[in-house]
Amino acid sequence: MNSRENNNHKEDIQTTDVVVIGAGASGTAAALAAKQQGVNVILLEKTATQMGAGTLAGGMFAADSKQQKEKHQQVDKAWLYKKYMEVSGGFMNTRLVRKIIDEAGATVDWLNDNGALMKLTDAGVGGAYAHIGDPATLHGYQEGGSVALKKLLNAYEKSGGKAYFSTPAKELIYDEKGQITGVLAEKEDGTQLKISSKAVIIATGGFGGNAKMLKQYIGTPFTMGEISQNKGDGIKMAWKAGAAERGINVTQYFWAKFSDTEMNKIVPIVGEKWWDLTNFTRYPNLRVNMDGKRFSDETDVTLYSVHGAELHMQPHETEFVIVDSGMLAKIAKSGTAAIESQYAKWKNHPFFYMEFNEPNDTKELLKQENTPYDYTKLLDPLVGTTQTVFKANSLKALAKNMGVNESNFVNSVEKYNDAIDSGKDLEYFSNTSRLIKVSTPPYYAVKFVARNLGTLGGVRINENIQAVDENDQPIKGLYVSGADAGGMYGKAYVDFEGGTLGFAYTSGRLAGINAGQYIKSLK
Incomplete structure (x- = not known):
């Protein structure tokens, strides 16, 4: 295939062994791992700096890292494998899953060893209360x-x-x-950059920022992904x-x-304290949907991926916490x-790691949860000024203010309260x-509303x-790693905890190693 020329711009022609497209967690790992194989590598990133979900995550999973071995906290690989099987119902590449589980610890x-410092934490440290007592997978x-x-x-x-950087890949040459x-x-x-290479690793982060693709492949309703620049570029190049x-x-x-529209109303009123409102997502309060109907076991709300999926399945991907x-x-x-x-579990054995590039410190979190807080001072200013917080002295009036069906809502509250009184939840079998x-x-x-971190697939590997x-x-x-795979x-x-970032880093590292070895096999 001949390269295209633009009469208005110069053409820069280069030669290397491996090109990596995308400088997020997976792509950067791939580029470094390939370079460590002794081959020449060029890394391309369409944004001006490193971005992507890997910069926001808290950490990655592993089964048998050095830290896990030193603390005698290796995770049973059969347990991890069964977790994948449970969520997939068998719709997964079993050989790929086993490979990632086996290689995550080495990753x-x-x-x-290469400066990206990770430390083993207990399950549930990050606020996923439902995970407390599970094997320690997360390296924060x-x-x-x-x-x-x-x-x-x-x-x-x-x-x-x-x-x-600021150099988007446009197409593959073959x-x-x-x-x-x-x-x-x-x-x-x-300038048009044409790079001749023997291998390419695609790691462009999925298509969470592409509304057209989300509508086509995820369906409506959908929520845009957290990383807006991820448009599915690499997926489409690989398909082509x-x-x-x-x-x-x-x-x-x-x-x-909160929806973007509501955030624009909330922040001018309460400033940075808006974050305190998200505490209501972590406790087993009654939740109802836009029809005023209860729809889940509320004690599972800190199984964040499970409840996130439940929320996606509701009308307008919306819930009200009562x-x-x-x-x-x-x-x-x-x-x-x-x-x-x-x-409380970590009072005498604190943990620390960073998520969203902010401290997650159990000492501070324990202090916060034991500090009196008058939430009415945060809630009341948002009543009537936003469509986020609603208040009333009766259930019927609250339903009217929320804009939900009054009969459905009152019935949901009554059944919920009856379940508490009787000790038996006949709807969703909660504790x-x-x-x-x-x-x-x-x-x-x-x-x-539902929060979509991003998409998790597209290219068969x-x-x-x-x-x-x-x-x-x-x-x-051709290799494809991370959220494109x-x-x-x-x-x-x-x-x-740590599944997505674990796959991103591990698949990227393996792609780099394998591409490097492929290059050397050609010489």
Whole structure:
């Protein structure tokens, strides 16, 4: 294939062994791992700096890292495998899943060796109360995802790797046999960059920022992903080069949030304290949907991927968390620990890691949950000024203010309260001892919408992270890692801590190693 020329711009022609498209967690890991194989590498990133979900995440999973071995906290690989099987119902690439589980521990060790500091934490430390007591899978960022990626990039560049930012890849170059021979890209000044290479690793982060693709493959309603620049570029390039599709309908609904429209109203009124409102997502209060109907076991709300998926399935991907004044009075007197202490386990054994590049410190979190907090001072200013917080002295009036069916809502509250009184939840089989009764007016409702971290598939790969065609035959020289790669999941994200980042880093590292070895086999 001949490169295209633009009469208005120069053409920069370069030659290398491996091109990596995307400088997020997976792509940066791939570039460094390939360079460490002793081959020449060029890393392309369309944004001006390293971005992506890997900069926001808290950490990655592993089964047998050095830290887990030293603390005798290895995770049973059968347990991890069964978690993947449960969430996929068998719709997963079993060989790929086993490979990632086997290699995740070595990836954590490799990251630490290269400056991206990770430390083993207990399950549930990050607020996922429902995970307390599970095996410790999460290795948390000690300096945050942004710092970790910068350190990996520094290690890559010090080893002689080239990196071009504000340089989006446009298409793959391949010969008449379909073998990859390079990449066409565009530099920031408009120069056409043609790179001849023997291998390409695609790691562009999925298509969470592409509304057209989300509508087509996820369906309506959908929520835009958290990383707006992820448009599916790499997926479409791989498909065009002959790669088959897999996992294009998988997305990571995780936790809940306020809509962008509502955030624009909330912040001018309460400022940074808006974040305190998200505490209501963590406790087993009654939830109803836009029809005024209860729809889940509320004690599972900190199984964030599970509840995120439940929320996605509701009308307009919306829920109302119902809070009564009895709960608020307890918190005003003794803090949220009066409702449910979620950090007491770590009073004498604290943990620290960074998520969203902010500290997650159990010492501080334990202190916060035991600090009295008058939430009415935060809630009341938002009543009537936003469509986020609603208040009324009766259930019927609250339903009217919320805009939900009055009969459905009152019936939902009555059944919910009856379940608490009887100790039997005949609707969703929850542990009623944890449910929080709705009995003391005035009542509040806080509205949240589904939060989509991003998509989790699109290109069919094998356990060697090679893109494959519809006959499962590898496309020579083409590797796809991270959120562009399909096969790890069935329909939703696996429910243990660190799964997505674990796949991103591990698949990226393996892609880099395998691409480097492929290059050396040609010499």
